[in-house]
Amino acid sequence: MKRFENKTAIITGGAGDIAHATTSRFLKEGANVVLTDFSEEGLKVVKQEFDELGYEDQVKTIPGDVRSMDDCFRVAEFTRKTYGRVDIMVATAGILRHHPLEELSEKDWQDVIDINLTGVYHSAKCVAHIMREQNYGRIIFISSIGGRTGRPGVGANYAAAKAGIVGMTMNMAYELGPWNITVNSVAPGPLKGKMFYSMKPEDVKRLESGTRIQRLGEMDDIAGAIAYLASDDAGWTTGVVLDVNGGLMYGH
Numbered sequence: 036m037k038r039f040e041n042k043t044a045i046i047t048g049g050a051g052d053i054a055h056a057t058t059s060r061f062l063k064e065g066a067n068v069v070l071t072d073f074s075e076e077g078l079k080v081v082k083q084e085f086d087e088l089g090y091e092d093q094v095k096t097i098p099g100d101v102r103s104m105d106d107c108f109r110v111a112e113f114t115r116k117t118y119g120r121v122d123i124m125v126a127t128a129g130i131l132r133h134h135p136l137e138e139l140s141e142k143d144w145q146d147v148i149d150i151n152l153t154g155v156y157h158s159a160k161c162v163a164h165i166m167r168e169q170n171y172g173r174i175i176f177i178s179s180i181g182g183r184t185g186r187p188g189v190g191a192n193y194a195a196a197k198a199g200i201v202g203m204t205m206n207m208a209y210e211l212g213p214w215n216i217t218v219n220s221v222a223p224g225p226l227k228g229k230m231f232y233s234m235k236p237e238d239v240k241r242l243e244s245g246t247r248i249q250r251l252g253e254m255d256d257i258a259g260a261i262a263y264l265a266s267d268d269a270g271w272t273t274g275v276v277l278d279v280n281g282g283l284m285y286g287h
């Protein structure tokens with residue numbers, strides 16, 4: 036079954052790990068995908084990879100920084116011009132600057148809020164008017180277990196941004212629902228990928244344990260949840276945060 040035939044998705048953080056797994060799923064199920072990221076180099080690598088797999092027409096890339104509202108509107112317009120619609124927005128762009136409170140600089144605070152929270156707000160805002168015109172849309176944010184509960188090694192900046200996403204999810208779901216636009220979040224636990232392994236080795240060790248399903252998350256565990264929320268199976272699901280963490284919340 037192809038759930039995304041004739042659908043077009045934008046994925047921010049398009050050169051990242053979650054974006055990669057999500058793109059693979061969307062493509063296999065028929066979607067067109069526009070990947071945007073501030074890493075031009077990263078975008079080149081993924082574009083080449085998907086082209087080689089035969090998806091040249093289905094994948095386009097466009098550099099952009101989610102901190103810039105203008106960049107986000109440019110990406111949305113590019114997508115509409117290229118494929119005629121914007122059905123799905125998946126906002127994965129994010130960074131980590133984890134430090135204990137006393138070592139957290141103003142810059143670390145601001146950078147994380149600017150990208151992980153304001154950037155997510157921009158990503159929704161730049162497609163909302165298009166989705167309203169279509170009377171159809173699926174917006175998916177990526178929160179984190181770090182925004183759902185206290186976790187070792189996680190900075191207050193990251194927790195605040197990821198918890199802020201939870202509030203935006205409910206608020207935007209309420210506001211945009213009458214136009215058949217759903218807004219939901221996925222909140223992953225630690226995943227086998229470059230973001231998690233960029234943390235301090237002692238934090239990686241502590242964070243690795245504690246899941247009831249006793250392994251780290253795979254990118255595909257998250258892509259599966261995103262694809263569900265992006266599909267018409269989730270057409271009456273809005274304002275929810277789907278925790279995908281192997282039961283980590285229940286502790287050891």
Ligand SMILES: NC(=O)c1ccc[n+]([C@@H]2O[C@H](COP(=O)([O-])OP(=O)(O)OC[C@H]3O[C@@H](n4cnc5c(N)ncnc54)[C@H](O)[C@@H]3O)[C@@H](O)[C@H]2O)c1
Pocket residue numbers: 047048049050051052053054071072073074077099100101102126127128129130150151154177178179180222223224225226227228229230231
């Ligand atoms: N990987 C995990 O363990 C994990 C767990 C919980 C939540 N998350 C969240 O999931 C999202 C994606 O994580 P990932 O594992 O794919 O990370 P990743 O580092 O592989 O990808 C993130 C991407 O975002 C891009 N990016 C950063 N700042 C940007 C900006 N200003 N504008 C545009 N692009 C920008 C980066 O270049 C990178 O390609 C993040 O929001 C992260 O906080 C990840």
